[in-house]
Amino acid sequence: MTAALDELPTLTVRTVPLDEAPDLIARLPPTAPLAWLRRGEGLAGWGEAARVELAAEDRARGTGRFADASAALERLMAGADVSDEIGLPGSGPVAFGGFTFDARSPGSVLVIPRVVVGHRGGRSWLTTVVPSGEGQPDVSAPAPPPAPVGPLVWHAGSRTAEEWASAVAAAVERIRAGELDKVVMARDVVAEARGGIDPRTLLARLARDYPDCYTFAVDGMVGATPELLLRREGDEVASLVLAGTRPRGATPKEDARLAEELRESAKDREEHRYAIDSLRATLAPLCASVEAPERPGLLRLANVQHLASPARARLRPGASTLDVVAAMHPTAAVGGTPTGAAVQMIRDLEGMDRGRYAGPVGWIDGAGNGEWGIALRCAHVEGSGARLFAGCGIVAGSDPAAESAESDSKLRVMREALTD
Numbered sequence: 001m002t003a004a005l006d007e008l009p010t011l012t013v014r015t016v017p018l019d020e021a022p023d024l025i026a027r028l029p030p031t032a033p034l035a036w037l038r039r040g041e042g043l044a045g046w047g048e049a050a051r052v053e054l055a056a057e058d059r060a061r062g063t064g065r066f067a068d069a070s071a072a073l074e075r076l077m078a079g080a081d082v083s084d085e086i087g088l089p090g091s092g093p094v095a096f097g098g099f100t101f102d103a104r105s106p107g108s109v110l111v112i113p114r115v116v117v118g119h120r121g122g123r124s125w126l127t128t129v130v131p132s133g134e135g136q137p138d139v140s141a142p143a144p145p146p147a148p149v150g151p152l153v154w155h156a157g158s159r160t161a162e163e164w165a166s167a168v169a170a171a172v173e174r175i176r177a178g179e180l181d182k183v184v185m186a187r188d189v190v191a192e193a194r195g196g197i198d199p200r201t202l203l204a205r206l207a208r209d210y211p212d213c214y215t216f217a218v219d220g221m222v223g224a225t226p227e228l229l230l231r232r233e234g235d236e237v238a239s240l241v242l243a244g245t246r247p248r249g250a251t252p253k254e255d256a257r258l259a260e261e262l263r264e265s266a267k268d269r270e271e272h273r274y275a276i277d278s279l280r281a282t283l284a285p286l287c288a289s290v291e292a293p294e295r296p297g298l299l300r301l302a303n304v305q306h307l308a309s310p311a312r313a314r315l316r317p318g319a320s321t322l323d324v325v326a327a328m329h330p331t332a333a334v335g336g337t338p339t340g341a342a343v344q345m346i347r348d349l350e351g352m353d354r355g356r357y358a359g360p361v362g363w364i365d366g367a368g369n370g371e372w373g374i375a376l377r378c379a380h381v382e383g384s385g386a387r388l389f390a391g392c393g394i395v396a397g398s399d400p401a402a403e404s405a406e407s408d409s410k411l412r413v414m415r416e417a418l419t420d
């Protein structure tokens with residue numbers, strides 16, 4: 001943690017109702033917007049009343065960054081003077097957060113914005129957060145309209161497409177040799193614009209094109225993830241497990257054929273089963289009951305279709321939201337099975353630091369309610385550059401060419417969001 005616990009500010013938090021439902025993206029400023037949006041509902045925030053940067057750890061799979069985040073949040077929330085006229089999940093003080101995929105990578109962060117606008121279940125609110133000794137933020141200033149991205153130049157990322165396919169082939173060999181069951185291999189590509197990239201332009205396109213996904217912006221990570229790691233309201237916990245993918249078909253007939261192929265594919269069902277088994281195993285010590293359907297359903301997005309299983313559980317008393325996030329991460333959907341061997345293989349073969357890609361991203365309020373997704377279908381946007389990421393679950397039956405095509409389908413989300 002860069003800010004020592006005793007250096008964290010004391011916060012005065014006020015939540016008041018808004019008469020009209022806000023256009024959440026339109027309220028955001030162009031610089032460092034914070035957002036968590038789905039179907040017009042969610043939270044939009046800006047400014048930094050408090051920022052906690054969490055240190056990297058020595059171990060490949062540590063929970064220290066989550067425990068440090070919990071300790072800082074507890075300290076901030078306990079010391080806050082809160083008046084909340086709404087009392088819904090997401091009203092009152094809220095922290096947005098993004099955690100690195102690998103415990104050893106630096107970059108995990110929590111931000112408590114100075115202003116949050118929220119909308120949920122027909123109710124809208126405005127929250128202001130003022131650190132001690134500072135003035136009220138100006139919430140009346142209108143934001144300038146989102147700017148187009150302009151022409152882009154694309155570069156290979158840490159590996160070329162060919163190099164990545166070779167790394168996938170190497171992973172398949174090691175799986176066939178019995179080293180592990182599944183590993184998720186990811187790649188990156190880089191886009192460079194002429195001027196700065198306005199994250200709100202990307203948010204607006206993502207929210208329009210991927211209404212079933214969670215559109216997010218947290219400290220430069222911008223994307224639309226279909227994968228809900230955890231939603232917590234009171235003691236109820238929900239999660240959406242995804243694993244197993246096909247593209248969408250060009251015609252309804254082809255689309256239905258691809259869906260049928262996905263449902264019947266032994267390879268994809270195996271990948272999915274690893275993800276469900278890992279969810280059950282990690283939730284069991286923290287939750288009193290874990291319910292997941294016997295057979296996965298289908299989640300159809302504009303670019304791909306996934307095998308999907310909604311799971312529900314009841315949190316045991318004393319378990320905190322970030323405890324559960326820490327226990328779940330990395331799921332088999334983004335790491336592999338067994339987890340430790342998969343994380344090590346990712347470090348051996350991927351040739352890049354994932355940063356906050358494939359790590360937990362989301363928000364948490366003062367009562368511990370919150371929504372955390374896995375940062376997929378996203379890019380790290382900084383100035384005029386964007387680094388896009390996509391990964392694929394690799395099992396013994398995987399074909400590197402098919403996985404390359406799948407990663408292209410997943411990269412499409414951010415390629416299109418960046419294209420005017």
Ligand SMILES: C=C(O[C@@H]1C=C(C(=O)O)C=C[C@H]1O)C(=O)O
Binds near residue numbers: 186245333377410
């Ligand atoms: C890793 C990604 O997606 C994950 C991998 C999937 C798969 O291999 O079938 C499906 C959904 C996600 O859990 C990504 O989008 O980058």
